[in-house]
Amino acid sequence: MQSQSTPSGSPSTTQQPDKAHGGANRDMPPELGSDAVGIFExxxxxxxxPAGDVPADSIAGLVHDDTRYLxxxxxTVDGKAPLVLSANxxxxYSAAFFLANPEVEGLAANRxxxxxxxxxxxxxxxxxxVQYFGAEPISVRLRLDVGADFADLFEIKGTGRSRLADIRRTHRSDGSALRFSYQNSHWSAVTTVEAEPRADRxxxxxxxxxxxxxxxxxxxxELRVLLNCRGTDYRPASRTFGEEQDPAADDAAWRWRANKPHLSAESDLLRDVYHKSASDLVSMRIAKEIRGEQVVLLAAGMPWFLAVFGRDTLITAYQSVSCGPDVARGALVTLAAHQGSAVDDFSDEEPGKILxxxxxGELTQLGIMPYGPCFGAADTTQLWLILLSEYWRWTGDDALVQRLRxxxxxxxxxxxxxxxxxxxxxxEYATxxxxxxxxxxxxxxxxGVQFADSSLPTLPVATCEIQGYTYDAKLRAAQLADGPxxxxxxxxxxxxxxxxxxxxFNRDYWLPARxxxxxxxxxxxxxxxxSMTSNMGHLLWSGIVPPDRAAAVARQLMSDQMFSGWGVRTLSTEDVGYNPIxxxxGTVWPHDNSIIAAGLARYGHRDAANRIAMAMLEAAAHFGHRLPEAISGYDRSxxxxxxxxxTACNPxxxxxxxxxxxxRTMLGLDANDGILATDPHVPEALGTIRLTGVTVHGARQTVSSG
Incomplete structure (x- = not known):
């Protein structure tokens, strides 16, 4: 997943250094390595x-709604950075940092x-x-250096213009608050840092x-960082670890979390991964009001993609629809409200296209960047139709389906x-x-799309999975046409x-080689x-593959060249362009593998689907039970x-x-005509699974594999 024109998967502008345009791998400054600490809501x-600091001129900081406010x-303690003991x-939405003083004049380290x-x-x-463990009384100087550059998200990792001359400071001399403000035309932003007790100076x-x-x-x-974004004030609540904020009565995200099925499982691994996934999805929620309706949908990822993305939002809603329909409804309603209505080259907008x-951010609001919204995707429109059908199958909500006709x-x-x-x-597509x-x-x-010899194709290109999505979308729309x-x-x-x-498709895309x-x-x-890619698995998911070719596709996906032991690689190791990082x-993407597993199960290859699912769950155990955006394609052996x-987004x-x-794939869950179909085929290592509260057409049901 990337923002427009970005080879690295992180937002960029045309002002970035040339190296940002040199390949598919994302550069990350050294101060944000694997020990960086990110939290979000x-x-x-x-x-x-790891010290909890945001150094000046780094890509770190506090970002809200695509603008950096810190x-x-x-x-520092007596002018020196503290020593890091632990940071997690x-x-x-929260983190704890345990630090100790470095050695300074008159004070030994770790006192x-x-x-x-x-x-x-x-x-x-x-x-x-701050707690003192020495014998004699001491005085230390605690200093917090603060800065607010109000950089647009697309400038944080690039070389965007400096706003320094335009930032106004109105700090309170009594030490109770610092205030930074910035305005450019109709765009404005304010950062206020309140301190209690107030600073001595x-x-x-x-x-x-x-x-x-x-x-x-x-x-x-206690320090509170208050934000003002285009005239709207945001004030953080004072919280404690593990504390749940009281949800509003119409908070669809918390309703989704409260109503999601309860998982009972003999496997601690499955249970831990399930709960971590649900927690992360709730934290990535975006609440919106669309034509008077409060809806929730999911942002794409932390840190650079806490925004609405068509493809990511739709696929995540599909993945989670068996756990409750609110996220799917929010995605459908929100994306429909911003559906393309005109031809605009700058944003790739076209009538009927889903964003x-x-x-x-500022660059978008002022028309400098084409993200308000941009339509650079050739598959989101089909995925929207697929989700509309899936939502209807699970809810029977004729009213919404008719409204979105x-x-x-x-x-x-x-x-x-x-x-x-x-x-x-x-x-096909070509920007x-x-x-x-x-x-x-x-x-x-x-x-990302190349020939087996690593040469790049001439645009426009028609990728295989987009044709599969189109096939599925038309069949699903036909079912809606027969129904509501x-x-x-x-x-x-x-x-x-x-x-x-x-x-x-099966005439033009099938290759007998290999x-x-x-x-x-x-x-x-x-x-x-x-090139041989994991996209074949999406074809199984869509149903466009004839039954007599499904076994060959399954065999390729599970071959040593494609399956790393942790999941299916994006590209075969036999192709010239293969690169495990x-x-x-050649990387392994969890979302890609979840679609592949669902496709394999659709054609009866349940053991292969389980092999992928188990590999991914076992991989999650090494990442705190949270699957990242992608893992490297090195073989498990x-x-x-x-x-x-x-530089994977995580989560x-x-x-x-x-x-x-x-x-859902392991339990064989599906919904049609108000009936919940189940066909469990669960890996032996996971034991018995019981899912309570699966909702179909408003009725909550229990599913068990035993």
Whole structure:
């Protein structure tokens, strides 16, 4: 998953250094290595080093709604950085840092303990506690240097313009608060840091306390970071670890969490991964009001993607629909409200198209970047139709499906009139935007789609899984036409078109070489792009593969060249471009594997699906029971632990949703006509699974594998 024109998976602008355009791997400055600490809630995240600090000129900081409100947050004791003892997130939205004083004149090291407790959500709250363990009374100077550069998210990792001359400071001389403000045309932002007790003095942009302690004595202060974004105030609540905020009566996210099925399992591994996934998904919630309705949907991932993404949001909603429909409903309603209505080259908008990404920062609001929203995806429209059908199957909500009929009709027209650019019956893509990405499929890095010899195809390209999604979307829309839409003529037409697509696709995309497999796509000259990729598994999920070819596809996916032991790689090790740490060139993606497992199970390859599910669950155990965006594609035989992908988003919504889809696949859950179908086929290592409160058409049911 990437933002527009970004090879590295992190937001960028055309102002970035040339090296940012050089390949699919994401560069990360050294101060944010594997020991960086990130916490988040909703549209707010804080990224720091292990001391809890945000060094000046780093990519760390407090970011809300695509704007950085803290670009410096550095604590020193008598002018020196504290020593790090321990630093870890406690909840998705909180972290604890245990520090000690370094050796300074008159004070030996490790005599003063410093504890920082941090919480984010509509700003940030941080409590600092200092405790002295020496014999003689001491005085230490505690200093917190603060900065706010109000950088747009797309500038944080790049070389965006400095706003320093335009930032106004109105600090309170009594030490109770620092205030930074910035305005550019109609865009404005304010950061206020309140201190209790107030600092003894303000030195520039720093709060300074003179702390006097005897043996065993403790001193503490609380800092609140208040935000104002385009005139709207945000104030963080004072919280404690593990504390749940009281939800509003109409909070769909908390309703989803409260109503999700309860899992009882003999396997601690499965139970821990399930609960971690659910917790992360709730923390990535975005609440919106759409035409008077309060809805919730999921942001794509931490740290750079706490925003609405079409593909990620839709797939995560599909993965989690068996755990409750609220997230799916929110995704459908929100994306329909922003559906394309005109042709706009800058944003790749077209009538009926579902967006790729929606941002709210200054560069977007002022029209400098095309994210308000951008439409650089050729699969989101089909995925929206697929989710609409899946939501209806699980809820029987005829009213919403009828209400969204005009959006569905527009989506179907987009597939035929704009998605199929040349009338050959396939959906192709090629950006028209100067800020556009090369690839508009889920493998959206510049080299994510390539020939087996690693050469890049000429655009436009029609990737295989997009055709599978189109096939599935038309069949599902036909079912809706037979049902709540009561349009039999439309149903017949869509089924005919789907049948013709399936026949044409299996003629043009199947390659007999290497034992038989599907090309990843067709290039501008309609030549098969012959790399062997995990996208074949998406074809099984869509149902476009004939039964007599499913076994060959399954065999390829589970071969040593594709299956690493931790999951299915994005690219075969036999292809020239294979790179186990290439973004889409050999890494293992949990969301990809959850779709592959569901596809394998659809064609009866349940043991292969279970093998993938178990490998992914076992990988999660090495990441605190949280599956990251991707892991490296090194073979499992080379070590006992999965090798992290160096700059993976963690957590990422569709990675957190993957265990929910694995669980559904193992239990064989499906819903149709108000009936919950079950067909458990659970790995022996997981023992008995019991899922209580699975909701179909409003009725809660219990499913057991034993």
């Amino acid at each position: 909703g549209r707010t995240f804080m990224l720091s080093n 670009s410096r947050w550095e604590l 997130p406690v909840d998705p 003063v303990g410093v504890r920082r407790e941090r919480f984010v959500g509509d700003g940030m709250c941080e409590r600092i506690t 303000v030195e520039g942009d720093a709060l300074v306390w003179d702390v006097h302690l005897g043996r065993g004595q403790t001193w503490g202060c 790729h990404e929606f941002r709210s 005009p959006n569905a009709d527009a989506a179907l027209r987009w597939i035929d009139n704009f998605g199929d650019r040349d009338g050959d019956g396939y959906v 028209r935007s100067p800020e556009g990405m090369r690839n508009h499929c889920w493998r959206d890095s510049p080299d 839409w009561a349009d039999r003529a439309l149903a017949r037409r869509l089924r005919t078109e789907a049948t013709e697509l399936r026949e044409r 034992g038989g497999y599907y090309a990843i796509g067709l290039d501008a000259d309609k030549r098969p792009i012959d 290439g973004y889409h060139l 080379l070590g006992r632990r999965p090798v992290p992908y160096p 990422q919504a569709w990675a957190s949703g993957a265990p929910l889809l694995f669980l």
